[in-house]
Amino acid sequence: MEMVYTSQDFAVLGHLQSELEGQGIECVVRGQHLLGGVGELPPIECWPELWVVDSGRGPEARAHIEALLAPAGARTGPWTCGGCGEENPATFSECWHCGEEDLPLKEAC
Ligand SMILES: [Zn+2]
Known part of the structure; x- marks a missing residue:
């Protein structure tokens, strides 16, 4: 057994597990x-672990987890729409202009 990830958020752990x-x-x-408690967040040593x-x-x-978690945390600035070329604020997940989703660039095959 090897612990590969810990988070206070069960939704994240469940997603990674699946x-x-x-x-x-x-x-x-x-x-x-x-x-078991309500309200207070558990201290980090009590976080659930994957x-x-x-x-x-x-x-x-770990490599899979890194790849899965990277896109959401990686974007720190405006992004350019792959559909129409318009620039979008970092907080937008879809292009304001044409509605194209901000998908990570696909590697060329
Ligand atoms: Zn667009």
Whole structure:
């Protein structure tokens, strides 16, 4: 078993778990039982954790997680629409001009 990610947000862990399992990497979320209280956020050492069952796949799992989490956090400035070329503020997820989604650039094949 290898711990690959921790977050106070169960939605994120659940999403990562299903993505990793979609890649054939078996994983479990641990620590749910610690979250009984209401209101206050748990201290970081009590955050739920995502564990990969097969430690040998830990690095692979981390790479997937990094890729999955990167697009949302990576954009720090305006982006240019791939559909019409208009510039959009970083807070827009769709082009104000033509409605095209801001998808990460696809690697050329
Ligand atoms: Zn556009």
